[in-house]
Amino acid sequence: MRTVVSVLVSGLSRIGLWGRGVVVAVPYLWLMLFFLVPFLIVFGISFSESIIAQPPYSSLVEWLTDEDAGTSKLQILLNISNYFRLGGDDLYILAYLNSLKIAAVTTLLCLAIGYPMAYAIAKADPARRGPLMMLVILPFWTSFLIRIYAWIGILKGNGVISNLLEWAGITSGPVEILYSDWAVYIGMTYCYLPFMVLPLYSTLEKMDPSLLEAAADLGSRPFRSFLQITLPLSLPGIVAGSLLVFIPAVGEFVTPELLGGPDTLMIGRVLWNEFFANRDWPVASAVAIALLLVLVVPIMIFQHVQGKQAEAGR
Amino acid sequence: MAGQPIRKPTRLEPWQDAGQTPYVRIEKVTKTFGDFVAVDEVSLSIYRNEFFALLGGSGSGKTTLLRMLAGFEQPTEGKIFIDGVDMAGIPPYERPVNMMFQSYALFPHMTVEQNVAFGLKQDGVAKAEIRDRVAEMLGMVQLSAFGKRRPHQLSGGQRQRVALARSLVKRPKLLLLDEPLGALDKKLRERTQFELVNIQEKLGVTFIVVTHDQEEAMTMSSRIAVMNHGVIAQVGTPTEIYEYPHTRFVAEFIGSINMFDGRVVSTEGDQVIVASEDAGCELLIAHATPAPAGSPVSVAIRPEKIALSKDPVADGDGRNRTTGIVREIAYLGDVSIYLVQLPTGKTVRVTAPNVTRRTEMPITWEDEVTLTWRPFAGVVLTQ
Numbered sequence: 001m002r003t004v005v006s007v008l009v010s011g012l013s014r015i016g017l018w019g020r021g022v023v024v025a026v027p028y029l030w031l032m033l034f035f036l037v038p039f040l041i042v043f044g045i046s047f048s049e050s051i052i053a054q055p056p057y058s059s060l061v062e063w064l065t066d067e068d069a070g071t072s073k074l075q076i077l078l079n080i081s082n083y084f085r086l087g088g089d090d091l092y093i094l095a096y097l098n099s100l101k102i103a104a105v106t107t108l109l110c111l112a113i114g115y116p117m118a119y120a121i122a123k124a125d126p127a128r129r130g131p132l133m134m135l136v137i138l139p140f141w142t143s144f145l146i147r148i149y150a151w152i153g154i155l156k157g158n159g160v161i162s163n164l165l166e167w168a169g170i171t172s173g174p175v176e177i178l179y180s181d182w183a184v185y186i187g188m189t190y191c192y193l194p195f196m197v198l199p200l201y202s203t204l205e206k207m208d209p210s211l212l213e214a215a216a217d218l219g220s221r222p223f224r225s226f227l228q229i230t231l232p233l234s235l236p237g238i239v240a241g242s243l244l245v246f247i248p249a250v251g252e253f254v255t256p257e258l259l260g261g262p263d264t265l266m267i268g269r270v271l272w273n274e275f276f277a278n279r280d281w282p283v284a285s286a287v288a289i290a291l292l293l294v295l296v297v298p299i300m301i302f303q304h305v306q307g308k309q310a311e312a313g314r
Numbered sequence: 315m316a317g318q319p320i321r322k323p324t325r326l327e328p329w330q331d332a333g334q335t336p337y338v339r340i341e342k343v344t345k346t347f348g349d350f351v352a353v354d355e356v357s358l359s360i361y362r363n364e365f366f367a368l369l370g371g372s373g374s375g376k377t378t379l380l381r382m383l384a385g386f387e388q389p390t391e392g393k394i395f396i397d398g399v400d401m402a403g404i405p406p407y408e409r410p411v412n413m414m415f416q417s418y419a420l421f422p423h424m425t426v427e428q429n430v431a432f433g434l435k436q437d438g439v440a441k442a443e444i445r446d447r448v449a450e451m452l453g454m455v456q457l458s459a460f461g462k463r464r465p466h467q468l469s470g471g472q473r474q475r476v477a478l479a480r481s482l483v484k485r486p487k488l489l490l491l492d493e494p495l496g497a498l499d500k501k502l503r504e505r506t507q508f509e510l511v512n513i514q515e516k517l518g519v520t521f522i523v524v525t526h527d528q529e530e531a532m533t534m535s536s537r538i539a540v541m542n543h544g545v546i547a548q549v550g551t552p553t554e555i556y557e558y559p560h561t562r563f564v565a566e567f568i569g570s571i572n573m574f575d576g577r578v579v580s581t582e583g584d585q586v587i588v589a590s591e592d593a594g595c596e597l598l599i600a601h602a603t604p605a606p607a608g609s610p611v612s613v614a615i616r617p618e619k620i621a622l623s624k625d626p627v628a629d630g631d632g633r634n635r636t637t638g639i640v641r642e643i644a645y646l647g648d649v650s651i652y653l654v655q656l657p658t659g660k661t662v663r664v665t666a667p668n669v670t671r672r673t674e675m676p677i678t679w680e681d682e683v684t685l686t687w688r689p690f691a692g693v694v695l696t697q
Contacts, residue, residue, distance in 0.1 A: 213386055214419035216406040218433035218484065228432075232423045 039292075046285035047078045057281045082286035092270065092287065096294060099267040102184060102256070103249035107196075109189040110245045111238065114196035118237075119230075121197075122204035129205070136197050148187060148258050155183050155259065179261040187255040192248070196241040203237030204230070239306070243299065250295055267291055327551075328361035329537065335398070337362045337520055338383065338488065343392035345378050345544075352378040354544035355392070362487075365514050365521045367531035370541035371567075376524045379541075380490050383522065384413045396488060407436075412486040416493040418477035420465040426452070426476050427461040433484045451479040454513065471502050478510075482517065489514075491523040495530060507533050528568050532556065540564050556616075561697050565614045572620070572662050573695075574613045578605045586694055587633070588613055592660045598633045600689035605696060612695045617665040619691035622652060623684045624677060635686045638662060640679055654683060 048057040058077070065072040086092045121132045139147060154160045157174035165171045177183050207230065215225040253268030260266070267287065274284035328334040336359035345353040353375040360366045368376040381387045382394060385406035394401040396410060412433070420429050427448055434444045452458045455475035465473055474497065481489055494510065495503045511534050514521050525531050531538045532552040540547045540555060540563075548555060548564045559565035562573065574597065576590030586602040588611060597613050605611055626637070641661065642653040645668075652664045662685060670676075677683060 208417065208419065210415050210417055210419040211421060213384075213406070214413075214415055214421075214480075215432070216386075217384060217411075217413045218480070219407045219436035220432075221407055224436070229421060 042285045042288055045281055046082055046289050047080065048282045049077075049079050050280045050282050055281070056279050079282065082282045083290070085283060086286055086290055091265075092267075092290075095265045095267045095270045096291070098265045099250050099252075100294075102181070102188070102264075102266060103246050103252070105185055106188040106192060106249045107242050107246045109185060110193050110196040111242060113189065114193055114200055114241065115234075115238075117193075118197045118200035118204055121201055122207075133198075133201065136194050136201075140194070144191065145254065147191070148255060151183070151187050151190065151259060152178060155186065178259060181260065181264055183259040183261075184256045184264055187259040188249055188252060191255060192245040195244040195248075199240035199244065200234065200237040203234045203240075207233055247295055247299070251291060328364070329359065334361055336360055337364075337397060338522070339393075339395040340379070340383075341393045341395070343379070343382065343389045343394060345375070345382060345387060346390045351544050353382070353389075356541075356544070356546055357392075358539060358546065358549065360520065360522060362520055363518055364537060365511065365523070365535045367535035367538045368522065368524045368541060369526070369528060369531040369538050369567075371526055373543075374541040375544035376526075376541045377492060378544075380413075380492055380522065380524045383488075384411055384490055385409050410486060411488045411490060412481040412484055413490040414477050414481040414492065414494055416496055418465075418473050418497075420473060420476055420480070422465055425462050425464055426457060426468070429465065429476055430480045430483050433480065437484070447483055451483045454482075455479045470497050471506070474498060474506065478513070482513070482519070485517070486519065488520045488522065491521060493525055494523060495525075495527070503530070510534060532568070540567060542567075558693060559614065559695070562612060562614070562695050565693065565695060569616065570663055571614045571616055574615070574660070576611060576613060578607050578609050578611055580607055581605060585689070586611075588694065592656075592658055593636055594656050594658045594660075595636045596633045597692055598689045599692040599694050602692075602694040603696075605694060609696070614693045614695055615687055615691050617651070617663040618649075620662065620664045620685050620687045622654070622664050622666055622677060623686065624681060626684055634689065634691075635684060636662075637682060637684050640677060640681045640683055643677075643679060652677070652683075654685060 044060055045057050048060055050056060051058050058079075060076055060078065062075045062077070063072065064075050117136070121129055121136075124132060152159075155178040156162070157176040157178070159178070161177060162171075162175040165175055166173070177186070211229050211233075212225050215229050216222070220228060251268050251271075252266065253272055256264050256266045257269060257272075271284055271287050271291070274280050274287060278284075328336075338358070338360040340356055340358040340360075342355050342357055343353055344351065344355050356375075356379060368379060370376045378387060382389055383396070383401075385401065385404060388402070401409065421432065424432070430448045430451055431444050434447060439447075448461075449458065452461055455478055457472060457475055457479065460468065460472060460476075465476065468476065474494065478494070481491075491510075495506050498506060507530060510521075513519075523531075523534070532555075535552065537549060537551055538555050539549045542563050547567075548560045550558070555564060556568055559568065559571075565571045565573070574588075574590040574592040576588040576592065576597065579587040579589050579596065581587075581604045584601050584604065586599045586605060588597040588599065590597055590613065593613075599613060636656055638654040638656040640652055641655045642651075644651040647668070649665045649667050652666065654662045654664055656662060664685065
């Protein structure tokens with residue numbers, strides 16, 4: 001038994017598969033199993049037809065036997081009308097565009113709030129940075145849903161904000177922020193802020209402070225130093241943080257569902273409706289695949305260009 | 315020990331001339347960080363065109379002093395004047411000073427040209443002039459072919475030269491250099507020392523350089539301030555510092571030295587006679603600062619000023635002469651170092667040039683030798 005194992009090990013190591021190979025293979029297998037396979041299933045469903053059955057879609061592949069003629073054939077039916085429906089119906093296009101708009105605004109808001117935060121933490125006394133970062137991450141310790149429900153209490157008419165405004169004499173009656181695009185922006189910016197702060201902080205914190213001293217020494221005022229040195233050097237953090245916020249924000253479902261009004265159209269909600277209200281799995285799958293393409297293709301092009309630039313810089 | 319002075323002997327000694335006004339005046343400057351006193355009541359005057367070295371170990375306060383000149387730190391007490399102007403409250407970007415950083419602090423996202431042009435761009439210099447001056451600077455540091463590269467595509471020596479070009483492009487009157495050669499290997503360091511001195515002489519810029527390398531300080535500077543625990547131990551030319559150290563610290567920090575403890579027997583004019591149990595003989599020191607008889611002193615003698623001989627020399631009065639046994643020999647090629655143990659137990663370090671080939675070397679291990687030195691060799695140290 002022992003010799004079998006040792007022969008196997010030495011054989012595998014001779015072809016370079018043992019050890020390193022296994023370490024790499026495990027996460028790849030995991031991703032294959034839980035990412036690629038479900039993706040392929042959804043991709044398959046998007047080409048099927050909606051039927052009233054369990055599951056509610058037709059099979060793509062059928063084995064037909066003609067007993068009279070004594071022949072049998074393999075039939076593959078690809079229904080591409082689901083994708084045509086996406087292009088033909090304004091609802092989907094509007095939902096996509098609106099999702100992109102809301103995600104873009106959320107990303108910009110996160111950047112506008114997160115950059116000064118990350119900058120201040122990175123410039124803080126080293127002993128304080130840990131606790132300050134802890135505070136950024138702390139909200140993750142409570143359920144995301146509970147935090148969104150808390151925002152309902154803050155944003156609704158007669159809620160915290162409304163009462164404060166009334167008490168200060170700025171408004172003379174309850175202000176309803178809830179169930180509007182504004183509520184969605186506030187809620188989503190709040191939720192995704194840590195994803196912006198973390199990568200920004202890590203690039204800003206790594207920056208050599210003597211670079212700013214050198215800039216000052218060469219006659220650059222603090223604000224110009226920021227524009228000429230800090231900002232360009234933190235660009236990788238800005239890109240990483242923006243992608244981390246933008247990608248999940250496009251497909252966001254829970255926040256617009258709970259905080260948004262009935263006219264807050266987002267592709268996540270459309271998807272949910274198709275799946276659960278209409279039980280039209282093929283169209284829902286097509287929506288999901290199209291969403292993926294809308295998001296992934298630009299990101300891949302972007303990263304490709306960036307990688308080339310980084311290589312050119314190196 | 316220290317490298318041969320590469321600075322041509324000049325009569326430029328503004329610190330000797332009472333009519334000269336110093337370019338940089340540091341007046342009783344103290345800098346504390348919490349309880350730690352980094353710089354303690356330091357006063358210094360540095361003149362135009364000097365190559366001034368701040369020499370000291372780590373934590374001696376030399377870098378803090380330099381950073382106060384650049385404006386990155388404010389003195390807790392005292393005043394700094396540059397060209398007669400009080401620098402209190404003047405931020406780094408308004409000072410007529412440029413600095414070369416120890417880490418070079420090159421901007422990683424800019425090319426070599428952009429790095430060098432940075433200072434000129436801040437002043438709104440016209441584009442054509444920026445281009446000319448950057449090209450001129452890169453030519454001076456022999457990097458004309460590397461203008462389009464990024465800092466990480468350069469070797470350490472090339473980066474050092476970019477940093478130098480960047481700090482000189484604005485033609486500052488005063489350049490501060492923080493360990494400018496620290497990151498270079500020995501050969502490159504020696505070559506760069508010459509280059510720095512040549513550039514400094516050509517441009518007529520006042521250099522203040524911080525270094526922990528005494529050889530570097532000796533070779534390049536017109537004057538050296540030796541710093542220890544935030545205090546200036548001694549200021550002087552390399553020769554003064556080496557030949558006439560004022561304190562034990564300075565004597566021991568620069569080069570190697572033999573210390574003999576003893577008591578003053580008598581003082582005649584500027585001749586001092588010291589009895590030393592360490593040395594096992596009486597020491598006669600010429601041109602010494604007079605000290606009262608009986609006071610405890612140390613006599614410092616450089617290893618190269620002691621002569622070794624296998625023949626017992628029997629002339630004179632027995633002063634400045636002692637005998638011992640050779641315990642160790644370190645052959646360095648040009649010189650050899652002998653560690654000679656005296657009957658008193660004291661080990662004396664002697665360096666002698668290898669005038670003859672080693673195979674014919676007359677003195678070897680366990681030989682009994684006579685050590686002699688001249689009255690001018692020793693220095694009397696009271697502290």
